[in-house]
Each structure stands twice: as structure tokens, then as C-alpha cells.
Amino acid sequence: MKPASFNYHSPSTLEEAITLLARFAEDDGRILAGGQSLTPTMAFRLARPGHLIDINNIEDIKAVLVKKDKLVIGAGVRHAKFHEPVCDGPLGLLLSRVVENIAHLPIRLRGTFCGSLAHADPASEWCAVAATLDAKLIAKSTSGEREIEAQDFFETVMTTALKENEMLVEVHLPLLPTNTKFGFEEFSRRAGDFALTMALVVWEENGGKIKNARIGLGGVEDRPRRILAAEEILNNAVPSDEVFRKAAEIAADNVDPIEDHATPANYRRDLVKALTRRACEQASM
Amino acid sequence: MEKHDIKLTINGKVYDVSVEPRRTLVDVIRDQCGQTGTHSGCEHGVCGACTVLLDGDPVRSCLMFGVQANGKEIRTVEGLAEGKNLHPLQQAFTDNHALQCGYCTPGFLMLAAGVLEKNPDISDEELVDALSSNLCRCTGYANIITAVKAAAEQMRAG
Amino acid sequence: MATAKKRILGRRLRRLEDPPLINGKGRFADDINFPHQLHMRILRSPYAHAELISVDKTEALKVPGVVDVWEYKDIADLGPIDFRADKSAEELKAFRQYCLAKDRVRYVGDPIAAVFAEDPYIAEDAVEFITINADPLPVISSADQEPGEFKPGLSSEAGLLTHSFGETERPFEDAYLVVEVDLRTGRHSGVPMETRGAIGVHNKASDVLELYGAAKIPHRNRDTLVRMLNRAPAKIHLHEGHTGGGFGIRGELYPEDVLVLLAAERLGRPVKWIEDRQEHMMAANQGRNQHHMAQMAFDKDGKILGMKDEFWHDQGAYVRTHGANVPNRTMCMLTGAYRVPSFRAKCHFRLTNKTPAATYRAPGRFESTFVRERMMDIAADRFGIDRIEIRRRNLIGADEMPFKISFDEPGLEALIFDSGDYLTLLDKALDHFQWEALETSLAKRRLNGELVGCGLGIFVEESGKGPVDGARISVDNNGDIEVLTGGASVGQGFETTMGQITAEALGADYNKITVIHGQTDRIPYGIGAHAARATVMTGSAVNITAQKVKEKALDVASEMLQMPADTLEIENSVVFVAENPSGPTVSLAEIAKRLAPGSRDLGGREPNLSAEGFHNTSESAFPYGVHFAVVKIDPDTGHVKVERFMVGYDVGCVVNQMLLEGQLVGGCVQGIGGALFEEFSYSEEGEPLAVTLADYLLPTMDCAPKVECMVTEDAPSPTNLLGLKGGGEGGINGVAAAIAGAIDNAIGKVGAVTQLPVTPQRMKQILYEIGLGE
Ligand SMILES: Cc1cc2nc3c(=O)[nH]c(=O)nc-3n(C[C@H](O)[C@H](O)[C@H](O)COP(=O)(O)OP(=O)(O)OC[C@H]3O[C@@H](n4cnc5c(N)ncnc54)[C@H](O)[C@@H]3O)c2cc1C
């Protein structure tokens, strides 16, 4: 399990990184962020990039900043940064709640938020967050910058809308109003394992009623997404066990789960039902 | 592929080595710097046997390339004891029978050292969560938790 | 019998083996290097079953840094990997594995070619340049499907094995109740944290071949290699260093071990091979994969009349070093701790296109205990009596010991349970763990809607099967003591155990003891560490030898102190007069000096304070245990959480309480892995689906319950002086049985668990079947 040969580049500025990426994209040149997914893939020789462009030595992409109504997460920001809330208000708390579920501490100390999105594992927590909150992803290449909506970014298992010469330089998450409630639930076999299913539920509570509900699922289908039909059940409803149960059922009815040798579609559907309900309950507490 | 000349500081000692980029950090530490205390149990980031401290952070040295550690401070199990004086974690591991074959031990020691240095007042629950990072096939874990708790107390007492 | 007063035995002494291991100074296989060594890498079959037509090595040979590439043709003079002595071996010989596949590949991972290169990275690169031409064949993916062909004209059913005694049909006709089960145990294995490794060195001057990275049974493997490589025993040495976990799978002789030796000799350079994790998951022995259809007949009082079992054992692609040992052990231990008047077991010993199977901790016993205890639970339910009560009625009594089970089949060895008081252990465990209160509190929680329950498993283990082991102990002029054994250490605390036995028997200072194991050039014979033999066999040999040294020391001391030998005592390596501990003393070092070769005080004695001793036995020692499990099931996800696990175990004589508990707890958590998490799954096409540690789920700390232990010494073994019995397998044996019972109990459906591991997916399925799913 020794990786195949590659050339190594360690730029110190973002511009340099993008120029290198453009130059080596043809030869499967890739960004090396936290390396927590790429390195094992290379160890199995399932990936054999000709060039790696290590972005760990670029200092000015390591910040999380609040800019107006959004949170801007740079390409160098590691999972562990979210252990403590990165901003005031519900979003910072939400991200701290979610991050505990990602892998293990040593992996969180290296892996990056943007790397998770670029890697696009269907069971990645950050991908689910991005899909649920309608994140905007900023892709940059030598020919310019573009903004990609989360729902367009995730195409299928480990496949994104990023072009070979594009680097994901920032992710923008909308700040959440103070009346936001959220719940996150996932089921994995052991601590730190990729989840079999996860549910993130976010809403605003107004006059005792649910507004702007978002229900996002990860690990269920080939990519994370919001389940609009289930959100409709929540919107304008008064939070109650019955409403949560109903929303969970609708969510389960509206997914097309991936299957593997051990896991029939129905099993994941059951998880969707249970975890969505629990996430709603958690949000309402 | 072009080799890179790098400088690694392992347990305070500087190693000037020339590495192929594809050599993982654990291989460089073991094969090129001769520090074989750090083990490799899976080479794909799951077992934690290769855990070292990189600028104070517990990380998996199979999930980094050696070239990426250029200029960094690395601490491994060989650097835990001070001369003949065992580190409190080492003492607690032997006192509490927290090892059988000892293969996972360096990884657990470095993980625990990193965790306790960052958070000396860690709660039991957080500790179990942090230590669940690494695999041990022999002990069934109970004695590892006991040992780390004992060491934490010792370290807090100074 | 157990010694009257134990000074050192039983104590929780710190281990002798810890200092290098906690300081990063271990010498595991990958830590061993030789100048100019080559690195071997194996090309493994991507096919589960195929005719191997040709192997093209041309391009691989051109890779800079590659020294040679071998395929079967290059080593055609080398026979298949031989069995260790096994009576069933003859008929099974056709199913042995060649070191490199000859004309067929039979599992994904089957070695096809070996690359030798200057560097492991280059070796791995070069393997990709070998092209193979192969013709896929139909895949046999399970043992209970129609058998196919191992090779033209040879069925994949390698044998139909039986064990029986008593009248077989009558009991079932006369029975008041017959319980029937259809049960499957999943494929899992030891998966030690250190993968395998082997380094072959040829000492050209002495023409000695040396193998580093050996483990478990170095002497036996030396003997097999002597046969395979046609060398004199003195011309092959095996060396065991530190080993990162054994569990039965490490240290068997595998193709790679033989290849590095042959290559070291033929290529004239040391050859190193370190298995990577992905290889390990398809190349190292797996186990446990059985399908049982069993029945048990009872009279109206709930007494067992008879037991029948027909089962299919998935052996994987080849028969490895153990021959048919695992299915045989499954059968002969199937009746467990119960009085069973009639018995018939039939095993379809079948080859499939999966990784070969062999022994894994408590081989055949984890499986058979699961089968037997499932039936006991069901029987209790049908009779409407307590699960404990039905077991009580059938446990073999202490007054029936030694209890002999002889089989009708000619040539099958009888089992003789040497000693045991099963009822007492059960009663003590029920009391110690407060079973009744536990059941009450769980019932209360169930009323509140929780799916919680408890279950149990009772079992007998086998250990210390002979025939013989020896030791040599010497004390040098400095008082340092070397205990030379032919045992092996796979991380279980062997050195400490032997150290404590020596310290006890000789009166030696424990901290002055060094224990040598696994070196075939130091001692000509050794039993190794397999089937819980180390403590019993080697421990007994060490005990006998230490006593001889003590006699010799006292003889000299009596001269030096001018006191009769029988008035003297030794403690902490110092001899003193028993009645006058503060009086004159003499140390073992001083005695050793007096006995040094050439010493003027030797008198007529043999020089040196040393002795050699042997322990011979034809009998096994049978420890026994009871396991209790408490589980909680999440009905939403199917997750089974083990809340508590309790082990009651009688080990005859405790050498080190801390180590024994370590064995029990570690074994138990491995058992939880097999019961709930671990599974080597394969696709219908024979593709292995668990070749990473992300797919094969070893228990992590958060899955491990607190395992509570109660150890007793009520039935010392009469087969050895100390009363020792083995402790290595007592933690794992009954785990699946107890957890299955606990799950049944939690969901109120006895017999619900029929397949291991009980993954959340399977648990959810069970809940559906009994109407508890949504
Ligand atoms: C044992 C283990 C358990 C894990 N469990 C979880 C888990 O439970 N949940 C979870 O979400 N993750 C888990 N992970 C994965 C981990 O979170 C990774 O850190 C993450 O998926 C990838 O981030 P990275 O920064 O390490 O990316 P890398 O590994 O460096 O890169 C991954 C891929 O993304 C590309 N890439 C990275 N950054 C960019 C960028 N800025 N622009 C363009 N392309 C880029 C790389 O070229 C590569 O193809 C686990 C990993 C391990 C080893």
C-alpha cells in the first residue's frame, strides 16, 4: 500500500496554486488539502495523480470570516477549527455540533472543510451541511472565479461540478437568524465511522410556528440534498411529535437510497425516518 | 520523480533527509530516520498506530507525506521518557496493564499525550471519544482508559 | 496440585515485557533490517477462481531496482505448504496450497508471482507490470451450496467428518421434546494490529537459513521447513521477535515465509516481506464460517437425551497447516459442559473460493458454544423453565470428574475433562454478578419500553494439550537468571508468566529474570503458543526446572551456611535459614560463582547453577467458564449495545491475576466483534468486500463495555504440579452465545438470533419479523 510516484509542489500563495493546477491539470494534477481522504486513496492506488499541489503552506486561506450575512470558509480551514463556534449565533453552534461527528480528532486536526466538499463523499457531514444550508461554493481557475450553488455542486458519489483546473477556494454559508433552531442526528456503526445516514434539520421559530424549514439528508442517496416535501410538512406547523413523525415519514418516502451488500434500501429508509424525527425533536428542545 | 531535501525535527533532533514525495511520513520516520517506535498498522488512516505529534497535534503519520513535514517538530514515543524517567503515561500504561502485544501502544501514548496536553481537564466522556480514534486488538480497551485517566491525574498534580 | 503458599504466583506484578514496548524499542518484524536486503512483493490473484494460463514477467523485470520476479515455474521444485502433524492429513493432501499458484488460482489474493526489488515502493510498482492470462471458472461462494470441483475430478467437499457416541436415533424417537436450530456463524478472524512479516537470511558461511518474524510455533514450523526445503534441522533457524498480536492466525507457516527463505538462498541477499493491511485481509487465515443444522432431544424432566448436528464448514480455497483441526474441534467440544448420552455430528468439510480458513482464538468452540447454548435457551423456553435451571439439570457434576467422552470412530482421541465443578462456578457467578437482581431490573426496564435483556453461555475450554515441553534455567555469576524456553510470545505476557513461575519455584528475584522464547537455535524443542498451551505446558516445564535449580542451589548453600538443606529457604534470590531470617545469608550469585566451571569448590558437582527439565503429559487441562451479557437494542436503528459483560472463569491456578483478566477482557471484546461487528463478506462472484479496516469493523473503545471478571481456582488441573489451566480463550468462547441470548431476551422472542454477526441491518430485519419494526 505504497502510493505511486508523483511530483510535489508547495506553493505559498493562492495565485501560485491556481497557476500550478492549471499547468498540471492534464496530468491529473490535484490539490492536496488535509490529505485525509486523498492519501488513503493513493495508498490503495485508486488515485495516482501525477502532481500534487499542497495548499497547506498558503497562510491566507486558513481563516473563517464573517462577511455581511455570510460565513466565509477558506480552503485551508481544518475541521478542528469548528470545535468551538467560529461565529456568534446559531450557525457557529450548529457547526460545532456537527463537527463532533466527523471522523476522529487526529483526522479533524488535518482534514479541511473545503476538502470534504471537493471529495464529495455522500456521507460527509460538511456536504450535508452545505446542501441543507444552500452554501455557495467559489471555484477559481486561471480563467476566473465562479460561484456554484451547493445543489449543483454535488453530482454523484465523489463527483462534483469542479473542473480539473478549478480549485474550491471558499465556501459561503448564510448566517442564521437568532430564532433559528436546529438538530443533527446520524447513525454510524462505531465512533468516527462514516455515517450510514444523517439528518440535519433547521428552522426559524416565529410566533410558535416553524418557518423556513430545511431538512437535509446525507449518506442516503448518491449525494446529500434537501427534502422539500418533508420541509413543507414542517413549515407553518406548530412543533409537535405528530408533525415531526409526519415529516420524517414523508422524508423516508421521498428518498431513493443507495444499497450495498449489507444494506438494503429499506434499512436506510428506516434510518431516515428515525433520524429525521430525532433531529426535529432535538431542534424543538 | 525529483527528491526533496527536507529537515525534520524528531524529538528535538534534526534529521536532514532527501525524500521522494510519495514516501509517507511514517515511512520516512521509520526507514529514513531510523525511529521505529512509531508503527504502521493499516496505512489507510483507520488504526492510529502511526499517531505522532506534529507541532503538538496528534496526527496520523500514514496520512501525510514526509515532504509535508519539512521544518516541523515531530514527537514520537521515543521522546516521551526523559532519560530513565518514564512519562506519566508510560508509567500508567505499565502499572495498569494497558498493553499486551504493545503494537498499538506508541500510537495510543502519543494520542493521549496530545489530547492531555491540549486539554488537561478533559472529561471522561470526551476522553473515551478521543481515544476511540485508535484501535487495539488485545486489551479490550478498559485498561487503556484506566491508564490514561491515572496519567491525567498525575499530570494535573504536576 | 497448587502449592500451599503462593508468594509470587497470582500477584499482579508489572510485566517483564513492558519496558521496551512503552519506550518504542520493540523489535517487531518491520523493525528488523539487514544490510543489502531485498524487498518482496506478491502479485495476488484478482480472480476468485480461474485457470492460470500464463504469467508475463518481462516488463516487471525491466523496472529499475527489480532484481528478480518469480512465478510457479521458477520454484517448481518446491512442494505445497505442508501440514503440521495431523491424523486426517493424508486424504487432505491434494488440497494444500503451493507458495505460488500452479495452474489455478482459487481465491482473490492467491499468490501468483513474487517480485524482489531494492525497495518496497519499487517492488509494489513492479507488480503492476506483470500481466497474467487467466480463464475464469465458476465460483463456489459458500459451503452449503452444491460442491464443485477443486480440480478436475476432485470434489470441493474435502471430507465428510463425523464424531459420534451412544445410540443416535432412539433418543430422538423417545424424546419428550426436540429442539431444532438452523444457525450461521460469520467469517471473521484475529486481525492483529501488526500485519505479518518475514525476513529470510542465508548465512553463507554456515549455510544456515534464518527466518525472522516467526511466531506462535517456531519449532514446529522449523520441522515443516526441514521437510519442505530438505535441510537438516540445524541448518534452519527461526527467530521470534516482538509480535503484534497472534490470536491463532499469526505464526502458521504461510507461502510468504517459505518464499523469503528460498529467495534469500537463491538470490544471495536477505529478503524482507511486510504484509500490507489490504493483503492481510485477503491472505491471512480467516475462520468461523459455519452453517449448523442441529437438534437436541430432552426427556420430560428437561434432561438431555441426545444431540445431532450436521454442519457445513467453509474452509476457503485450500487446506492449510491445521488440516481439519477446526471442524474436528467444533465437533468434539459441541456437548460442552453438559451430560449428553448420545451424540452424532457430521461435518461437510468444504472448499470455497475464499481466503483459506484455520484457527482463530477458541477455534471451533466459539462456534459450537453458540450452537449448543442457543438450543439450551430454546429448550428452557419450550419447557417453560428458567434458562439457568435447564442448564443446572444437565451440567456434569463435580463427582463425575474426570469425565470421559469417547467417540465411536476409530482413531478419534477421547476427551477427558480433568477436573471441574461447573455448578459451583455457575452459582458463584450468579451470586457475584447478582443475576436475579439483574433480571428483575431488566424486566422493569422492559416494562418501561426499553429493549433490554440478558443472556448467558456456559462452556468448557481445552488447554495444555501435550505432549511435552522443556526449559533450561541458568543463573550467572551476577545473579541474572535466564529462563530458556521453547514457548512463544504473541503478546499475552509469556515472559511475565514464566518469570513468575520461576520466581515462585526457585525463590528468585523476579526482576532479575530474562525469559527467552521462540529461538530454535537456542533450544532444540518447543511447543510454542497455540491452543492455550503456553502457560500449562511451558509453565509446567519451567516450574519443574526451577525446582531442580533450587535443589542444586540449596545443596551448595547448605555447604556454605553449614546448615542442612531442608532448613533453608530462598526468597528474592537470597538463601537464608528459615527459622532465622535475619541470620547469615548467601545469594544465588554467590552460589553460581561457587559452581562456575573451574571453581575449586565444585566438589563432584556438575558445573553451573543451571538445570534442564521437561513436562510430559498426554492429557489436556479443561478450564471452564460462564458468560453473562446485557444488551440494549435501539429499535430505530437496530443497533445492539452491550451494556455489561461478565465473565466467570475457573483457571485452576492463577499465575498473574492482572494478566489473566487482561486475557479475558481482551478476548471478550474480540468476541463482541464476532458477535456484532466483524464480517469478511464476499460477493457472489467471490470478491472480498472487507479488505480495509474501514469495512471490517474491529470494535473501538466506544463499543467495548466494561467487562467484569470473576476468577476462581476451584478445580486445579491434576495434569500438572501447579494445577494450571489455560486462560487465553476463556474470554471469547461464550460471547456470541450470551449476546444472542440477551438479544432474544430483550425482544421477547427466544431463538430469534440465528446468524452472526448481528449487524444493525440484521437486527432490524429480526425486529420486522417479530412485528417490532415500524
Ligand atoms: C478513518 C477516517 C474516517 C473518516 N470519517 C469521516 C466522517 O465520518 N465524515 C467525513 O465527512 N469525513 C470523514 N473522513 C474524511 C475526512 O473528513 C477528510 O478530511 C475529508 O473527506 C477530505 O478533506 P481533506 O482536506 O483531507 O482533503 P484531501 O484528502 O486533501 O482531498 C480530497 C480530495 O479533494 C480534492 N481537494 C481537496 N481540497 C480541494 C480544493 N480546495 N479544491 C479542489 N479540490 C480539492 C483533492 O484533490 C482530493 O481529490 C474520514 C477519514 C478517515 C481517514
Ligand code: FES
Ligand atoms: S497506520 Fe496510520 S492510521 Fe493505521
Ligand code: FES
Ligand atoms: S496491545 Fe496489542 S494491539 Fe493493543
